[in-house]
Amino acid sequence: xxFIRRYGTLIGFVAIxxxxxxxxxxxxPTARNWLNITQQTSMLMVxxxxxxxxxxxxxxxxxxxSAASLAGIVxxxxxxxxxxxxxxxxxxxxxxxxxxxxxxxxxxxVGILPFIATLATMTMFSGLAFVVSGGKTISGRAxxxxxxxxxxxxxxxGDWGGVAVSxxxxxxxxxxxxxxxWILLEQxxxxxxxxxxxxxxxxxxxxxxxxxxxxxxxxxxxxxxAAAGGLMYASRVASANPVQGSGLMLNAIAAVFLGxxxxxxxxxxxLATVVGVIVLGVLDNGLTQLSVDSYIRQVLVGALILVxxxxxxxxxxxx
Amino acid sequence: MASPVxxxxxxxxxKAYAGIPALSGASLVVxxxxxxALMGENGxxxxxxxxxxxxxxxxxxxxxxxxGAPVTIESTKAAYRLGLRFIHQEFNVVxxxxxxxxxxxxxxxxxxxxILVDWVELNRQAQRALDRLGIDHIDPRQNLGELGLGxxxxxxxxxxxxxxxxxxxxxxxxAALTADESQRLFRVLREIRASGSSVLYVSHRLDEVMAxxxxxxxxxxxxxxxxxxxxxITHDDLVALMIGRKVEEAYPxxxxxxxxxxxxxxxNLATLGLKPTSFSLRAGEVLGIAGLSGSGQGExxxxxxxxxxxxxxxxxxxxxxxxxxxxxAAWQSGVAYVPRERRAEGLVMRRPIYQNIxxxxxKRQSRAGTWxxxxxEKRFAADLGANMRLKAVGPAQDVIELxxxxxxxxxxxxxxxxxxxxxxxxxxxxxxxxxxxxxxYSIIRERTAKGAGVILVSSxxxxxxxxxxxxxxxxxGTITTIVDAAGLGEDDLVxxxxxxxxxxxx
Numbered sequence: 159x160x161f162i163r164r165y166g167t168l169i170g171f172v173a174i175x176x177x178x179x180x181x182x183x184x185x186x187p188t189a190r191n192w193l194n195i196t197q198q199t200s201m202l203m204v205x206x207x208x209x210x211x212x213x214x215x216x217x218x219x220x221x222x223x224s225a226a227s228l229a230g231i232v233x234x235x236x237x238x239x240x241x242x243x244x245x246x247x248x249x250x251x252x253x254x255x256x257x258x259x260x261x262x263x264x265x266x267x268v269g270i271l272p273f274i275a276t277l278a279t280m281t282m283f284s285g286l287a288f289v290v291s292g293g294k295t296i297s298g299r300a301x302x303x304x305x306x307x308x309x310x311x312x313x314x315x316g317d318w319g320g321v322a323v324s325x326x327x328x329x330x331x332x333x334x335x336x337x338x339x340w341i342l343l344e345q346x347x348x349x350x351x352x353x354x355x356x357x358x359x360x361x362x363x364x365x366x367x368x369x370x371x372x373x374x375x376x377x378x379x380x381x382x383x384a385a386a387g388g389l390m391y392a393s394r395v396a397s398a399n400p401v402q403g404s405g406l407m408l409n410a411i412a413a414v415f416l417g418x419x420x421x422x423x424x425x426x427x428x429l430a431t432v433v434g435v436i437v438l439g440v441l442d443n444g445l446t447q448l449s450v451d452s453y454i455r456q457v458l459v460g461a462l463i464l465v466x467x468x469x470x471x472x473x474x475x476x477x
Numbered sequence: 478m479a480s481p482v483x484x485x486x487x488x489x490x491x492k493a494y495a496g497i498p499a500l501s502g503a504s505l506v507v508x509x510x511x512x513x514a515l516m517g518e519n520g521x522x523x524x525x526x527x528x529x530x531x532x533x534x535x536x537x538x539x540x541x542x543x544x545g546a547p548v549t550i551e552s553t554k555a556a557y558r559l560g561l562r563f564i565h566q567e568f569n570v571v572x573x574x575x576x577x578x579x580x581x582x583x584x585x586x587x588x589x590x591x592i593l594v595d596w597v598e599l600n601r602q603a604q605r606a607l608d609r610l611g612i613d614h615i616d617p618r619q620n621l622g623e624l625g626l627g628x629x630x631x632x633x634x635x636x637x638x639x640x641x642x643x644x645x646x647x648x649x650x651x652a653a654l655t656a657d658e659s660q661r662l663f664r665v666l667r668e669i670r671a672s673g674s675s676v677l678y679v680s681h682r683l684d685e686v687m688a689x690x691x692x693x694x695x696x697x698x699x700x701x702x703x704x705x706x707x708x709x710i711t712h713d714d715l716v717a718l719m720i721g722r723k724v725e726e727a728y729p730x731x732x733x734x735x736x737x738x739x740x741x742x743x744x745n746l747a748t749l750g751l752k753p754t755s756f757s758l759r760a761g762e763v764l765g766i767a768g769l770s771g772s773g774q775g776e777x778x779x780x781x782x783x784x785x786x787x788x789x790x791x792x793x794x795x796x797x798x799x800x801x802x803x804x805x806a807a808w809q810s811g812v813a814y815v816p817r818e819r820r821a822e823g824l825v826m827r828r829p830i831y832q833n834i835x836x837x838x839x840k841r842q843s844r845a846g847t848w849x850x851x852x853x854e855k856r857f858a859a860d861l862g863a864n865m866r867l868k869a870v871g872p873a874q875d876v877i878e879l880x881x882x883x884x885x886x887x888x889x890x891x892x893x894x895x896x897x898x899x900x901x902x903x904x905x906x907x908x909x910x911x912x913x914x915x916x917x918y919s920i921i922r923e924r925t926a927k928g929a930g931v932i933l934v935s936s937x938x939x940x941x942x943x944x945x946x947x948x949x950x951x952x953x954g955t956i957t958t959i960v961d962a963a964g965l966g967e968d969d970l971v972x973x974x975x976x977x978x979x980x981x982x983x
Contacts, residue, residue, distance in 0.1 A: 346847050347839040354836055357825035364784070364822055365837040365891065366808035423827040423875075 167419045167466050171437050178444035185447055189318045193325060199439035200332035201226075201387045201394070206410040206435050207332075207339045208383025211376050213414050213426040214343060216356040217272040219380045221261060222410055224283035226388030226403030229254045231291045233389055234398035238300035251385050257283055258381015262374035280407070287400035297397030306396030328390050335383065340428045342379075352376060356425060412463050413438055419466050437462075482545040484509040484675050485530075485644055490539040491699075492525055499525040500536070501699040505677075507644065512666055512676045514686045514707065516719055517696035518910035519880040523679055526696070527646055530677075531563045532556040543643065560643035564633055564650055572622030577603035579621045580636040606635040611661050626653040627770040634662060638669075645669060646677045651685060652907050655769045655936060656971050663689050681910055683712055684939055695719055720912045727911075728943035729919045732926045735762035735946055740930035741799075741899050743781070745790035751776040752955040753790055758899070758930040763921060765945035765962065766934040768974050773954035774934045775817070778901050781932070782814050783807040795898060808837050813897035815888050817904050817934075823888040824876050831858035831872040834890045841895070861890045866916050882913025889920050900924055903934045918944055938967045952976055 179187045205222050212219050229250040236246035257279065264275035312324035343349035351372055355362040363369045387406060392398040416437055417430030438459060445455045488504040500522045507513045517523050528534040530541075532550040541548055543559055550556050556563070570579050580603045587598040603617035612631055621629060630653045637645060645666075651659040666676050666689065680686055686693065687707060694704040695718045703718055710718075716727075742757035751773045758764050766774050779785040781792065783801030792799045794810055801807040804814070816822035824833055831854045835842040842854050858872040867886045869879060876887055885905070892900060900921070906914045921931055921944060935941050941948050945962040950973045958973065 345849055347843050347849060348847070350832065350836075350839060350849060354825050354828065354832070357828050358821075360822050361816075361825055362836070364782075364804050364814060364816055366803075366805035367836070368803070368805055425827075 164420060164422075166469050167416060167437070168433070170462075170466065171433065171440075174437070174440060174444070178440070178447075182444065182447050186444060189315075190321055190323050191443070193315075193323055193329070195436070195439050195443050196329040196332070197326040197394075198443060199435050200326070200328040201390045202406060202409050202413065202438070203332040203432065203435045204335045204383050204390060205387035205406045206413040206431050207335050207428060208380040208387075209410040209414050210417070210426045210428050210431045211339060211343065211352070211383075212272070212380045213411075213418075214349070214352045214356050215373060215376055216359075217265065217373070217377075218276070218411060219258075219261060219272065219377065219384075220276040220407055221257065221280040221283055222380065222384035222387070223404045223407035224280050224287065225254050225257045225381055225384035226391065226406055227398075227400050228257070228283045228287040228290075229385035229388035230392035230398035230402060231287045231296065231400055234296040234301060234392060235290060237302055237305060238296055243302060243305055247389060250389055251382060254385020254388070255378050255382045258378040258384070259374060261381060262377030265377060266370040266373035284400065284404075291398070291400050293400060295397055295399035297395075301392075301396050301398075305393055309390065309393040309396075328394065331386070331390060335386065336428060336432055339383075343428050348372070348375075353425065409438055412459070415463060415467050419469070424471075483507060483542075484544060485677075486540075486542045486545075487526070487530065488540045490526060490529060490541075491537045492529065492534065493537060498699050500529075503696055503699060503701045504704075505694050505701065506704070507675050507677060508692075509643075509675055510670050510673045511691045512670055512678055512689055514690035514693040515677055515679045515696065516686065516693050516715065518719055518912055519882045519908075521696040521719070521910075522699040523696055524648070525699075527563070527648060527677075527679070530556065530561060530646060562637040562642045562645045564637050564645070564647045570621055570629060570633065572620065574621060575617065576607075576615055576619050576621055576624070576632050577617035579632055580606055580617070580639060582636070584639070602639075603635075606639050607632075609638055610635055610665055625771045627655055627658055630654055631658060631662075634665075638665065641672075642674060644675050644677060646679075648679045649681070649908055650678075651680065651682065653770070653936075656938060656967075656974070657769070659685070681906075681908065681914070682937065682939075683715060683911070687712060687715075697721055716911050719910075727915070727939075729915065729922050731922060731946075733761055735759040735925070736928065739793075740795060740928070741781075741932075742793045743790065744792070746777070746780055746787060746792060747789045748776055748780040748785040748787050750954055751780055751785075752953070754955045755790075756949060756956055756959060758932065760928040760930060761925045762947070763925060763931040763933055763945045764959075765941040765948035766932060766951055766956075767936075767938070767941055767948050767970055768951035770936065772951040774951055775903070776954070777951070777956075778814070778903055778932065778934060781807075781899075782812060782901055808895065811895065811898035812901065813837070813892035813895065813899070814901045815885075815892050815903065815905050817907075819881075819885055819888050823891075824884060826877040827875055829873045829875055830862065830867075830869055830879075830887055830890075831855045833876055833887050834858045834861060834872075834894055837891050838895050857894070858890065861894060862886070865890060865920060880910075882909040882916075885909050885917065886913065886920075889917060893920060893924060896927070896929075897924070898929055900929055900931045902931065904936065905933065906935075906937065906940060938970050941970065942967065950974060 185191060205226060209219060209222060232253050233246040233250035236249060237243060261276050261279055264270045265272050309328055312326040314324045351367045354367060355369055359369060388403045391402055413434035414426050414431050416434030418424045418426050420430040420433065421427045441459060483506045485507040490500050490503045492500045503522055503526055505526065515523050525534060529536045529539060530550065532553045532555050541550060548559060577600045581599060587595040589595040600617045607615055610631060615624065615628055621632060630650065634650060650662060669676055678690055690707055692705060693707050695702045697719065736759055738760045739757050740760040744755050745753035747753045754777060768774060776785060780787050783803050783806050799810060801810060820826060835854045840846045843849055855872040862869065862872065865886045868883050876884055906917055909917065925931060933945060942962050942965050947959050948962050949956045949959045
């Protein structure tokens with residue numbers, strides 16, 4: 159039972175891989191498809207990595223999707239106004255960081271429950287994105303070519319069965335973000351303190367941990383990651399509209415929850431989140447290739463989360 | 478007056494968790510009309526045995542009979558129907574409901590027109606239950622969360638006494654009670670005995686058990702070691718039975734007198750719930766804090782620890798001004814704290830031992846204050862643990878898997894890991910068995926020998942007298958007097974707590 163609880167998600171993941179490989183032998187188990195999946199999931203990967211940081215403390219952030227949209231809009235508007243790409247990207251990231259810090263302040267300094275505070279900022283960021291963009295999609299010549307080309311570029315990995323493959327730039331960013339979050343959570347005192355706060359906020363406070371400050375920092379980092387995810391998305395589609403990040407929030411939370419089913423005490427861990435994101439990405443990729451209707455896909459993904467997390471909590475029950 | 482038919486007989490009780498035996502053929506026989514003590518160290522199997530009787534845990538094997546009739550207790554409902562009532566150490570209450578609602582939890586509320594709750598009747602019956610314990614300061618309509626821990630326990634006890642039962646099982650009922658509240662409880666327990674019902678009483682406070690109980694069953698390593706009348710056994714023999722070896726003293730001797738230098742002083746220190754309070758503490762001294770619950774003990778400690786905002790007054794540590802803005806600042810200055818509730822305030826239960834110990838010292842227990850060094854942390858924790866006789870698989874074991882006494886040792890390890898100048902302790906041995914208690918007192922002695930000052934808040938009067946140099950009495954939010962602990966009797970201390978004068982003011 160304990161085995162099922164810890165490794166059930168991984169076993170299910172392998173089963174999914176085998177299933178798609180059998181159904182789609184020509185297109186699914188190929189290097190090209192896998193690199194494709196890493197690119198498709200890279201935005202979610204970055205946002206989910208940021209989500210992991212706050213969920214380690216037992217909090218979560220509902221505003222990441224609108225923060226991502228807002229960051230994309232801000233960058234696109236600046237570029238449309240003739241600002242250089244680096245300035246547009248920096249300002250957009252700063253907007254995400256500040257938005258996250260605002261969430262953190264509401265939660266830690268004012269003391270509003272994260273669910274309510276980030277629900278409120280979710281609608282605020284979303285509204286702001288509409289206001290500054292006038293509700294329009296910013297695309298075409300307003301976006302510099304270099305910005306869109308970034309997402310299409312990558313590092314060539316050579317030939318694979320006669321087909322040239324490359325590691326997409328977006329995947330490289332995702333890998334770097336995962337690495338940074340891994341170091342932060344697993345190798346530094348900052349991460350240790352966040353996990354202690356997630357385990358027992360009061361004991362952490364009485365052990366001299368600056369609980370309020372760390373919470374504020376953690377939310378800021380989540381906001382920063384959300385903005386990065388939004389920029390990656392804007393680059394990939396070479397345009398920005400005020401709702402393009404809205405699907406990220408639920409998927410990011412789902413990925414972290416899938417990951418928690420693999421850890422010892424059900425706590426979020428970054429590498430487990432990575433597996434969670436890949437599970438969602440592979441499902442999406444495989445089902446699309448099988449031409450399964452996208453609404454059916456939603457039903458299947460939701461059911462998968464219930465099964466994985468449900469099996470985990472049933473395994474923990476003693477009676 | 479041996480009764481032929483015991484009220485409760487449980488024999489050959491075995492239970493193993495994941496192959497590790499918790500009970501291996503334990504037996505317990507309680508006669509009608511007696512107060513029976515269940516004794517043993519933490520981990521001896523007391524809790525498991527009680528949980529089996531309560532229908533919470535299913536035994537592997539057991540022969541249980543009530544009034545001579547064999548029974549199986551497959552659920553808590555079954556235990557209730559059989560006339561068994563339980564008052565647990567970790568009482569389950571709903572703080573947002575009223576006292577009366579908590580008392581009636583799990584029972585049918587009195588009704589009006591068969592569907593509406595009769596609140597007047599509910600409150601009246603709850604009041605009657607409280608009256609039985611002589612409690613007049615708790616309003617049944619109050620929210621339970623507004624009450625202190627001691628009062629909450631009194632409410633739980635009242636609830637168990639609501640209807641007549643055969644056997645009342647009480648696990649550490651006095652842990653959160655003041656001496657006076659305990660006395661009232663004992664009076665009720667004696668009434669229960671007189672009415673022919675019985676009490677199974679679990680406590681680590683031996684004096685209490687010796688004074689109150691008729692018989693005792695001692696468990697050790699899941700077996701019943703001995704059972705008999707308490708009149709025929711001495712305090713020391715009972716301890717020896719429980720831990721399987723002789724102990725010479727309950728409290729380790731002080732190795733040195735307190736020094737003449739002052740380590741800590743408070744001048745007119747005040748915070749919300751603490752009126753201006755002044756005292757000083759010498760290096761190597763243990764200052765006890767006694768008083769009725771809610772007299773300002775917690776506020777005093779939290780003010781010194783930088784957790785409650787100081788509204789007036791000053792403090793000094795090693796003769797330098799000391800004004801911590803947060804617990805973090807207190808730790809930084811060399812002040813360490815062992816909180817009252819180890820599970821809720823002291824430990825991160827699902828984290829390893831070593832991470833709990835170094836949590837307050839990560840700046841030093843890391844490279845450049847940033848990079849974790851788990852190998853070094855584990856060695857540090859293992860050394861500290863060995864010094865305290867911490868029983869664990871290793872420093873990486875999760876705290877949740879340890880017994881209460883060993884969990885408390887982890888809290889102490891965290892507190893002393895930074896060689897504190899001032900050690901603040903609240904109820905440091907609550908729910909801790911005799912063997913571990915001695916180890917904890919030894920830790921305190923070790924710190925005072927190194928010149929640290931210790932402030933110890935406790936409701937365990939023998940402990941205060943046994944381990945402290947002086948005892949400060951708190952009443953109505955301030956220290957009213959400070960007395961020498963040497964030669965002090967428990968009754969003197971009780972009188973002082975109630976503000977009756979004795980001639981022993983130092």
